[in-house]
Amino acid sequence: MSLLGLNYCGLGLDAAVGELRDLIRSYNPVVVFLSETKMKSRAINKLKWSMGFQNGVAVDCVGRSGGMALWWREGVDVSVRPWCQYYIDAKISLEGKVWRFTGIYGEPRTELRHRTWEALRYLRRQDDLPWIYAGDFNEVLRQDEQIGGNSRNEGQMHAFRECLMDCGLTDLGYMGYSFTWNNRREGEANVQVRLDRGVATASFLEIFPNAQVEHIMTEESDHMALLIRTEATAPRRGPGQQRGFMFEEMWLKHDGYDHMIQEAWDNNPAADTGIRGFWQKLQDMSRDIKRWSFDTFGSVQAELKALRGKLEEAKVQQLVSGSSTVVRDIEKKLHDMYEKEEVMYRQRSRQEWLKAGDRNTTYFQNRASHRKRKNTVKALRREDGSRCATNEGMVEMALAFYQHLYTSEGSSNSDDILALIERSVDEAMNRELVGSVTDAEIETALFQMGPTKAPGKDDDSVVFMDATRESMEALKHVLQVYEVSSGQKFNIDKSSVFFGKGCPAERRMELKASIGISCEALSEKYLGLPTVVGRSKEGAFKHLPEQSWSKAVPTYPMGCFKLSRKACSKLTSIATGFWWGSAEGKRKPNKPGVCLPGLNHCAPEFSVREIRRVEEVLLDDGQGWDEEKLPEIFFDGDVDDILKIPVGRAGTDDYLAWNYTKNEVFSVRSAY
Incomplete structure (x- = not known):
């Protein structure tokens, strides 16, 4: 329709x-x-x-x-x-x-x-x-x-x-x-x-x-x-296309989960050694876990529906027998299933700031549904501009794209590049790099990730040069040599160039055309943030209220830039409006355990505090935290964490430090 x-x-x-x-x-x-x-x-x-x-x-x-x-x-x-x-x-x-x-x-x-x-x-x-x-x-x-x-x-x-x-x-x-x-x-x-x-x-x-x-x-x-x-169908997996393994956090609430994991590990011996054998063992385990989830854990929605039906029958029977034992047992099972449902939707919604047990299932379900709608690929555009909306066609297009993307064009003359690179890895460092990975290193890497997250990495290269035709030609030559020697292609579409204020518009157009780059860097955003902030901070950060309305408080931009008082005031207004504004044409009711703005001496489970700047909770000389003002703005647990953050002392200079070693000195091992 x-x-x-x-x-x-x-x-x-x-x-x-x-x-x-x-x-x-x-x-x-x-x-x-x-x-x-x-x-x-x-x-x-x-x-x-x-x-x-x-x-x-x-x-x-x-x-x-x-x-x-x-x-x-x-x-x-x-x-x-x-x-x-x-x-x-x-x-x-x-x-x-x-x-x-x-x-x-x-x-x-x-x-x-x-x-x-x-x-x-x-x-x-x-x-x-x-x-x-x-x-x-x-x-x-x-x-x-x-x-x-x-x-x-x-x-x-x-x-x-x-x-x-x-x-x-x-x-x-x-x-x-x-x-x-x-x-x-x-x-x-x-x-x-x-x-x-x-x-x-x-x-x-x-x-x-x-x-x-x-x-x-x-x-x-x-x-x-x-x-x-209204009835558009989302693309579905075709015959033989199975859904990949996906860990469900709600499994942890099942009494038999630990035993099942141990049994799956023991019953799947590795047929090979090294990383290949470990990978095969994980593949076999994932099949056992999926089978257990289907047979033992079951469908949360189906179980909830069945329990609600049983509860209705038990309450009718209770009127005759007078016994409430069966009703209480079913209600307890329903309580447990609602908790599992909440955890399931929380994981799918990717909302980590609210812990399980807060019974916000409707909120999580809406977030998960929105995320699914946003992430669903409904069509792909072909090179000729036509649209492909069939599942089979999109699979073929995706396969062809990535086969082309990851097919090496071969390399030659790599010695020409290597000869120009100063050696920085000595024999001792090389032995450490090629050595076996220890269990402790694996554990450290795994536990640095969120429990329901997957790791990722993104690297960029920046080149500084004169805005001249000769410099641009030299850069093109360097990139061509790199491509031939490494077999890796330089992606023009994902590249951008930034010109200084003194570069005329005509020269900018000429230089961009000579290398084939059309995007100017500082006209774009990176990770949703402006790449450069000029004199007008209001203009640079006017998008933050839009992000707060559609997502959440933009803590990442606030950690990178010093926002103006006006921007902080807008964000505070949005947060308070979320809790005490209007919803669906009606005034929102007061939430139990939520502190209303302006009330003093309340003991809320959750309250909205005014968004402030760091300078407002520092001492006048900037040499320490204002321990009297911190509790007025932050929760007690947050105050304890803030007080652990060192503040620079007078007469001390800043220095470079590596965050992943105890002595703050960079090492190759810590970077991997």
Whole structure:
């Protein structure tokens, strides 16, 4: 089942009508929503019949602006609710599922856009039906949803994000081109924005877990069409493609887990020695563990369903027998299974900051579902620009890509490079490097990883040179020699170049073209952070509130940069709003064990503290921690950890230290 939504900016021209007819014929939607038709309802109804729809409603345009329409096919039970110039709201029943669709045309005037968010909150209070909301919102959630033109107003974006949060709506993402509106001007005057999107509640995603939004190119409108498929199927593994082994943290809660691991290890002797034999032993163990999980541990969801049914029967029986023993036993089993379910979703959601046992299963489930939707590969784009959406085709494309990527082109003349490298590894160091790995080294490496994480590493190379044609040619020659000698290709697409302020724009273009690099380094972000922070910190870190809204408190950027007081204040406001703001159109109730802002002498299990800068908890001379102020801001356990962090003393100089050896001196062994 699919829905089609489009802002047409006027449907009066024959070309626009013809394009709409082609879209409907190509995608066969059961529901069509049109905004900014710039037509009266009588004309829209005539158009509806010509498009093959027997049912629908229309909202008149006002002058030469506005106008909306909602059409639906025969066999779809639609109950339209009162509408206004911003939306058409409808209850839809189809194939045994009941849900709600609202088509939106957001207020185009910035100073009046709050009316759209007020209307959305009003709609959310009407009922708790699964809900999807789609159309032209005339606003974005983040700065990166626009290219060209002036920066978006942070206050307007914040109001949009707050509205979605209050209503419990999640952005469905998209497939296709990133920006849905284009002002169709040339050069620097061109502006493109993602104004159109689909958002939905968690309950909608429960009944349509594979719902997806696709951006469809159009010619007659400056907006792209939204194609929403509610029953889109996620790619599945084909015959013979088994899911790889994945450790489940909830296994640890089973009484027989330790015995099973020991038995699996003992029953799978290695057929070979060394690392190959160890790898084979782990492969055999993983099969035994998966079999045990299926046979003994079972499915958490299936077990919960069965226990709930047994509990209902036991309570009915209790009315007759008067005995509550069976009921208590089942309730205990349910308690244990709920704990396992929570651990399972916590692991899938990758939320490490909240420990197991807090009964936040709904939160974890939503995070896990969002993560699955985000990580699911629904299609790949071929070199000719066409899209491959079949599972078999994507498997072939992935295999071909990585076979090409990891196929060596051969190497020659490696001695030419080695002769230029000064020897830094002596015989003693070499013996240590090629020596056997000890159990203690393996244990140290393993326990440095998170219990449910996998290790990874990323290295970069930086070259400094003059901004001249000769220097660029010399660099090209060095890279070519390296490629021939090592067999490794230099990746132009992942490379960038940075020019000093004195380098003219014409020379920059010339040098980038000569080596084939199009990206300038400091115009990009690395790990989500600006590569350079200038005088305006507000501009460099204006994205942090956006990250906090969609993810969590950005502790990594805060550990790398000194944020302004204004940025800290915004982050504090977001955190307090999460706990005590509005949700789904209603004021959030006070949480038990959560301290309200401004209250003193409370003993909360969890409280929101104001986000501060480090300098505010140091002594005036900067030579130590302010032990009186620390407890006012941090929890007791955090205060103990902070006091263990040494603060530089007067008269001492900084020095380089290696964190992975006791004497702080680098050694080759510690680097591996």
